[in-house]
Amino acid sequence: MEIVGAVVSMMQCFCGENCSRQSVSETCTYLRRPRALANRLNEKMELLKAREEDIKRKLHVENVCRGMEPKAEVNMWLINVRKITSSIASMQEKLTIDKRCLNRCLPNYMSRFKQGKRINKKIKEVDRLLGQSIFPDASLVDMMPRRGKILPASSLVGESAQRSLETVWAYLNDEHSGIIGIYGMGGVGKTSILVEINNRILRESTIFDNVIWVTASNDSNVQKLQKDIARAIGLSFDDEDDEMTRAAQLLDALMRRSRFVLIIDDLWEAFPLEVIGIPYPNYGYDCKLIITTRSMIVCRGMESVREVEVSVLSEEEAWNLFKQKVGEEVLASPTLQAVAKDVSKECGGLPLAVVTVGRALRRENDLRQWKNALSQLKSATGRIEGMENRVFARLRFSYERLKDNVTRSCFLYCTLYPEDHHIETEELIKYWTWEGLLDKLGYGESKMLQGKMILDELKHACLLEIIGCQEGSLNEYVKMHDLIRDMAIAVTRESPLFMIRAGHEMRVPPVENEWLVGLERISLMRNDLNSLILEPRCPQLTTLLLQYNSLSKGVHPSFFNHLKSLKVLDLSYTGISGLPDSFSNLKNLHALLLRSCWNLHHVPTMGRLKELRVLDLSSTSIECVPPGMEMLLNLKHLDLSHTTLLEFAIQILGTYRFLESLLTIGLRPPLLLGPDFVNVLKRCTILTTFEANFINLQDFNYYVSSDHWNTLESFKFCVGYPQSSKLPGKNSVGFFGIHIVETEASSWLPGILELVIHECSGITHLPMFIMNDSSDLKHCKIKYCDEMEWIITPEWGTFPNLELLEIEGLCRIYVLNIIACDNLMTLLPLELVQHLKNLEKLELENCSMLEEIIVTDAENEEIIQENNGEVVLPSLQKLRLVSIPRLRSICRGPMICDLLTTIEVVECPELKILPFFLEMRQQLAASLKQIKGSRSWWRALRRKHPTATSLLAPLLRPEREYSSPANEHSHGGNFGNSSFGAR
Known part of the structure; x- marks a missing residue:
């Protein structure tokens, strides 16, 4: 105690007046119990941290669940807590409570005193913050919620x-x-x-x-x-x-x-x-x-x-955006503006590309720079400032995100077609198959199904655009957007390596040093090449597309010497007269396509083409089967249609154990499709596609009776003269220019989707052909069969899947009866009506979707003018319309039916105009005997035809407001019961 007193006295001397004012007990605490003081601070800090965590937790809940923000005072308190926490942590690192002096004989009381004083000050600060931490829940947060953030936006274009x-x-x-x-x-x-x-x-x-x-x-x-x-x-x-x-x-x-x-x-x-x-x-x-x-x-x-x-911009919308980015004043020159429009078009309506190119050329007055930019865009180099990084990089990422290398390879294959080309999907899938791309998938499905799955993925990834079916074709088409194609071409300049010059109007082929060793695919299709006088060395080349070139001067004799890996060779629609002998060395060739090579007379030996799967010789001028064809043991597809083969031994077909498709329609002289031929076909056990023409009905009946067709998935048969162009769809049968005796017309193939009967004599009614199930029939076309009396009658059943019924040149029809055709919206085009001079009865019943009976459009202007704007049915005697709730019009103009005796309209609430009442003729007034219909319908007619209804009121036989018996008919398909009669 004496030592302490002495120390205190000493400290008073050192510390002076301030120290002397401290209470002795407090000073003693600093000196005697420094560790207890530090522990007390730690306890206070633990309490403060706990309080901080509680407040943070409440703030988090309010923010996350309700979007509330902390109040300013709460934020200030949290800042002060962070500050003191940091300050105390720093102080505690420097604490030296056990520091001693006088050669470690005594504690260093001066050090203890200073440290104790600092600790005590921090304890008081912590106490103050603890006192401030009692926030009511309502005062923790601002009541205004944070709704979100307004984002910087550019105005939408188009x-x-x-x-x-x-x-x-x-x-x-x-x-x-x-x-x-x-x-x-x-x-x-x-x-x-x-x-x-x-x-x-x-x-x-x-x-x-x-x-x-x-x-x-x-x-x-x-x-x-x-x-x-x-x-x-x-x-x-x-x-x-x-x-x-x-x-x-x-x-x-x-x-x-x-x-x-x-x-x-x-x-x-x-x-x-x-x-x-x-x-x-x-x-x-x-x-x-x-x-x-x-x-x-x-x-x-x-x-x-x-x-x-979200679609691309239209051409006009893209041009307006482009002008905005370039600056209108730059486009004052007509010459420069013309080039600028071409540059804008090359952006393909893609806003990102329009903006990028427009900014790169902003205020550019040099016409040479504009032409250079146009050239670069057309060549897909992407050298315009920003195009590679901003446009191609984004598009390329879509390509890289495709699920596997097979899908990426299939996508790149589309670049082999010219820019803006409509690509037939079935042809594209066949190329993929012939290249062997689909072999890598290992699925159990057919190649066509696998290909369609890949096409779906490419379409859904917006890398291909759906075009749909073109006029005259049932096949689907797709195309590549210009910039997508440019991106893909840029990929093929690196790996895999392509040479793409399709549709460039080239007259001279690429020079020999452009045929690089690493090239895998080359497309020179749709150019003006007269010859290929070079010897390319491309050992990795797998596809070579040369179709739609003249090639009238032929191919270099050694052209194929160094193309050992070639799998697909397409020379279709070229004027080539013969293939060089070096062609015979293509041991890995899978597909040889020579369709419509009209001048082709010579094909060298095929004996070494052991891997050949596809051979298309259709519409060529070869007269002899190429030597070595019997060695093509892996052949799967053979097309000889519209080709003249003076010598063709059908036994050769029996060697093709893997043959899946055989097309012979138009082969001259036609094959004799009798018992011997059918026996050869039966040896092709996996044949699924067969197209042929039969000379007469007897041969066709024999083939049908053989049941060979049971194994087919697709067929196309012409009976009579070959007209494959008139059978565009699969599973179709056509009868052309033959005389038909009813006793011979006994065969019908189930599964027929399309039936064509053209210029046939002897046939009096369609049921002569429909002796079995016809439920699959979708299209039926009957033209210029002058002896046809009945087309379809109700007693022969229904056609639930019939979508198209095309009739032409059948002038003897006198009855037309349509019942329960639920999806029928219109019935007769005007050009057909003008041939129905003998039509006496027109009866329509229970057609729930029918809106108009006789259709007129802009294409019928000449017919309308010839008849002074009138529709004429000179022989019509009875018109019966029952239960057609949507029917609004019989025809859009006046109608002349001077022999009409009976009109019956039941449950047609929307039919408020009768075209033969528009110009009431004396002949009609004289011929009419009765009108059947409800009183409410007749009252509606009065508003449109006051004169006619007043004159004909005595002929009205009011029907009760009832449900038509027609409702009892089945609604099972597009066409229900229908009858067409003639005499």
Whole structure:
């Protein structure tokens, strides 16, 4: 105690007046119990940290669940807590409570005193913060919720983009549209539309309280997407949380929010909502989900209720945007403006490309620079500033995201066609098959089905555009967008290596040093090449497309010497007269296509082409079977149609054990398809496609009776003179220019989809051919069969799948009766009506979709003018219309039916005009005997035909307002019972 007193006295001397004012007990505490003081500070800090955690937890709940923000005073308190925590941590690192002096004999009381004083000061600061931490819950946060963020937006260009925007907005305000998918190719403007939707919700919508925007990255997975959404709503996960825990936290946080829209931009892969933790949007407005993606498959994978495709700009819209980016003053020169329009067209309506190119050429007055830019765009070099990084890079990522190398190879194959070319899908799939691309998939499905699955993936990824069916064809077509094609061509300059000069109007082939050793595919199709006088060395080349060139001067004798890997060679539609002997060395060739090589007379030996699967010699001038054909043991497809073969031994077909397709329609002289031929066909056990013409009906009947057709998946048969062009679809049978005796017309192939009867004599009614099941029949065309008396009668059954009935030159028809044809919307084109001079009865019953009977359009102007604008049925005596609820018109103009005796209209509430009442003729008034119909219908007619109804009122036989017996008929298909009669 004496030592302490002495120390205190000493400290008073050192510390002076301030120290002397301290209480002795406090000073003693500093000196004697410094560790207890430090422990007390630690306890206070633990209490403060606990209080901080409690407040943070409450703030987190308010922020995540309700979008509330902390008040300023709460934020200030949290800042002060962080400061003192940091200050104390720093102080504790420097504490030296056991420091000693006088050669470690005594404690260093001076050091203890200073440290104790600092600790005591911090204790008081902590006490003050603890006292300030009592916040009522209501005062923790601001009551104004954070709804979302207004995003910087560029104005939408074009009517199509505006329509897409309004469609999405309408779906957003529809309580039944919980998940909305927006898809389209890269750079088409999906995000721009979504930004506009985001901003419009925040500015205008009273339905939704919150908008949550998340941009998915290219490599998104479940964990990353969960974290991105969590970050957007202020939720944080612990590092040890697993996927399910994160999903549960996210679901809980989102479900606590009322009326929100979750926007996920640029999604590349579909994820189950429950796995991520997104509540499923049910009916109502509590929750909506909008996604953008480049693939419709992703939309469907996310279970979208509504899908909106964003299309490219029209040519005019693209030009307007381009002018805006370039600057109108630059385009004052007509010459420069013409080039600028071509540059704009080359952007293909893709907004990103239009903007990028427009900015690169902004205020550029040099015509040479514009022409150079046009040249670069056409050559797909991407050297215009920004094109490679901003446009091609985005488009290329869609290509790289395709699921496997096979799909990528199939996509690149499309570049072999010319720019803007409409690619027939079936032909494209065949190329893939012949190249062997589909062999790598290993699926059990047919190659055609595999190919269609790949095409679907490419279409859904917006890498191919659907064109649909072209006029006169039942096949589907696709095309590549110009910039997608440019991107793909850029890929083929690296790996795999292609040479693509399709449709370039070339007269001279590429020079020999352009035929690089590493080339895998070459397309020179659709040019003006007269010859190929070179010897290319391309040992890796697998496809060579030369179709639609003249090649009248032939091919170099050694042209094929160094093309050992070639699998597909297409010389179709060329004027080549013969193939060089070097062709015989193509041991790996899979497909040789010589279709319509009209001048082709010579093909060298094929004996060494052991791998050949496809041989197309159709419409060529060869007269002898190429030598060595009997050695083609792997042949699967043989097309000899419309070819003259003076010598053809049918026994050769028996050696083709793998033959799947045999086409011989138009082969001259025609094959004798009798017992010997059928026996050879039966040895081709896997033949699934067969097309042939039969000289007469007897041969056809024999073939049908052989039951060989049972193994076929596709067939096309001409009986009489060959007319394959008039049988465009598969599973079709045509009878052309033959005399038919009813006793001979006894064979019918089940599964026929199309039936054509053209210029045949002896046939009096269609049922002569329909002796078995005809339920598959879709198209029926009957033309110029002058002896036809009856086409179809009800007693011969129904045609549930009939879609097209085409009649021409059958002038003897006098009865037309159609019953229960539910999908029929119109019946007779005007050009057919003018041939129905003998039609006496027209009866239609129970056709629920029929709106108009006689159709007139712009193509019929000449016919209408010839008849002074009138439709004439000079022999019509009875018109019966029963139970046709949508029927609005018999025909659009006046109608002359001077022999009409009976009119019956029952349950046709929309028919309020009768065309023969428009100009009431004395002949009609004299011939009419009775009119059957309801009084309500007659009253409706009075408004349109007051004179006629007044004159003919005595002829009315009112029907009771009843349900027609016609309702008892079956509604099983497009065509129900129909009859056409003639005499």
